[in-house]
Amino acid sequence: MTRTFLGMPATAPRGVGNLRGEESFPAAARRALGDAQLRRNLRHATTTIRAKSGAVIGELPDWEQLRAAGSAIKADVMARLPELLEQLESAVIAAGGTVHWAADAVEANRIVTDLVRAAGAERVMKVKSMATQEIGLNEALEAAGIEPVETDLAELIVQLGRDRPSHILVPAIHRNRAEIREIFLREMPGVDPALTDEPAALAAAARRHLRETFLSTRVAVSGANFAVAETGTLAVVESEGNGRMCLTLPETLITVMGVEKIIPSWADLEVFLQLLPRASTGERMNPYTSMWTGVTPGDGPQQVHLVLLDNGRSAVLADAVGRQALHCIRCSACLNVCPVYERTGGHAYGSVYPGPIGAVLSPQLTGVPDNASLPYASSLCGACYDACPVKINIPELLVHLRGQAPHPATEAAAMGAAAYTMDHPRLYAAAQRAAGLARLAGRALLPPLNGWTASRDLPAAPPQTFRQWWAER
Amino acid sequence: MRIALFVTCLADTLFPEAAKATVRLLERLGHEVVFPADQTCCGQMHVNTGYPDDALRLVRRHVRVFAPYDVVVAPSGSCVGSVRHQHAMVARRAGDERLASRAEEVASRTCELSELLVDVLGVTDVGAYFPHRVTYHPTCHSLRMIRVGDKPLRLLREVRGLELVELPQAEQCCGFGGTFAVKNADTSTAMLADKMRNVLATRAEVCTAGDSSCLMHIGGGLSRLRAGVRTVHLAEILASTEGAETAGERDRLEVGS
DSSP states (O other): OOOOOOSSOOOOOTTSSSSOOSSOHHHHHHHHHTOHHHHHHHHHHHHHHHHHHHHHHHTOTTHHHHHHHHHHHHHHHHHTHHHHHHHHHHHHHHTTOEEEEESSHHHHHHHHHHHHHHTTOSEEEEOOOHHHHHTTHHHHHHHTTOEEEEOSHHHHHHHHTTOOOOSSSOTTTTOOHHHHHHHHHHHSTTOOTTOOSOHHHHHHHHHHHHHHHHHHOOEEEEOOSEEETTTTEEEEEESSSHHHHHHHSSSEEEEEEEGGGEESOGGGHHHHHHHHHHHHTOOSSOSEEEEEESOBTTBSOSEEEEEEEOTTHHHHHTSTTGGGGGGOOOOOHHHHHOHHHHHHOSGGGOSSSOHHHHHHHHHHHHOGGGGTTGGGSOOOOOHHHHHOTTOOOHHHHHHHHHTTSOOOHHHHHHHHHHHHHHTSHHHHHHHHHHHHHHHHHOOOOOTTTHHHHTTSOEEOOOSSOHHHHHHHO | OEEEEOOOHHHHHTOHHHHHHHHHHHHHTTOEEEOOTTOOOOSHHHHHHTOHHHHHHHHHHHHHHHTTOSOEEESOHHHHHHHHHTHHHHHHHTTOHHHHHHHHHHHHTEEEHHHIIIIISOOSOOOOBOOSEEEEOOOHIIIIISOOTTHHHHHHHTSBTOEEEOOTTTTSOOSOTTTHHHHTHHHHHHHHHHHHHHHHHTTOSEEEESOHHHHHHHHHHHHHTTOOOEEEEHHHHHHOBTTBOOTTOSOOEEOOO
């Protein structure tokens, strides 16, 4: 493929995929905050995962060294991404696989749809994958008359409920078991009407439903957690075994992977396979780790495709500060510790990537103006940075992206005036005294500052400022 | 020791008691405090709201004003965090490498109050007396940005008469976040509600912290609830002595509309 880029690489196109919300974060958050059930579900789930993850991380004496190693490997990958991708391509082809390059969501959806049609299939089963949600693959397949079936339990709940995922790892975190029972009773063909909301009963119902799919579907679509450049090996990390069914049973396996998921060597997996389960689900070792290298004659899928997805990633890579967002291994630790996410849930972020990492990744993939409120969806408390297993400095990134966001004209004028005043100590002292007088004149604040006094009292101006006191002493 | 006070714009304008207490405390411990009058604001509000270009002149001013001093102290973990983690970045972003390295020098000599007392002056018992039930909120920037660790708690434990009670879920953000409290007022308020619930659960009379900004937020919420819990800056507790307990005497919170 030859393509000449003039200027900056393109961001993810509009009108396709799920990277843009329909409303700003504050508007969507307001609605979420009013849902008491949602807040209870989120608080319970994030508190549980935090405790579990914290305990198993505490067992490792070399956790900080592992984080540093993970961060260094990812920085190395970003520094030589083009050569590693070509190395991966050669290795996959040598092992009997086929590699496709997709510049954006539109191209990736077309490639996958064409491959499914060429296989003569009308239904595909899916391994849980963020990349295919990002590009809106399910919607594209449905438009082409192909039925996608999600096989991850939580994704199935979301799909059956005609809902949207609200967490990277636990897509149905916003649902409790009573709500899940309702969805199954309403949407699952042939479900036992006496189904209870016991977790084991719900899992068994999903199992019966999915077994039929596993045995009768000839094409599967997956994402990938890692791709090893030196061997051409792809890896999927999951905890149910449903992914492994999809990866081993069909004739054709199509994997859609963001280009940043690549790691140089097999040995690098040892770092990430220690980091990921402890940071994400709080497990010491991941339950089902599936790896495949091209085609093995007579064993597993005989048609193996890899779709390498850009969709704005080259634009992220071009930003020397912003590119660390591409280090993300989708563990969700930042969501689970985020006080904002815990209260608003994932839907408020609009994009399939919610929480702190979503607030720095989505605006970069789409261009900041298309997700301008997301970099502000944080109090900059820094819990995400401490929790990140590959040490992405999310607060630094949020501030960096705020600098690129379009600003309201009145705010920009006020900030410029404030900076000017504060750069002139006499004006500044006069403004301090004026602020004291204004406080005496009236207590009502104009928008947007009335957002403060809706729930908080303001401190009264003191009789004298510190510098007045100092001057008089 | 000669110590330059970086008062912070918030303490200067709205919470002078915290700044005065810092002066009294350090002078009581036998040190000379100077106040460089040309200081104004570190520029954090501009940086964090997305105006690094406007912040540049404030960074330049801050560096120029504080460059002559060997030790600089601020009664704020957040403003010290901005000096340490943002000033050089703002300068580099503007292509001013010389300012960036001067900013790094100033940052290396700038301490938050508990750091100055424990690490530089080597004191945990400052001779304070504060006979109240107190809980401590470790503000996010003190805790995770400049990592003061347990220094404030070590100082509080030595205060005579003070009963220190642990704050549940202390490490969670109070929801202030500068302009976050205005731009995302609903989410900020939800976070504040949980923080206040935890403060009230301690049955403390006083909630303290190393940042006036977070205390303004928590105190503003508690005042609206008529909760009867005062917010008092760490410096004011440490400056209080027997017979001269001044901290938070004046209830300055008023009803907003």
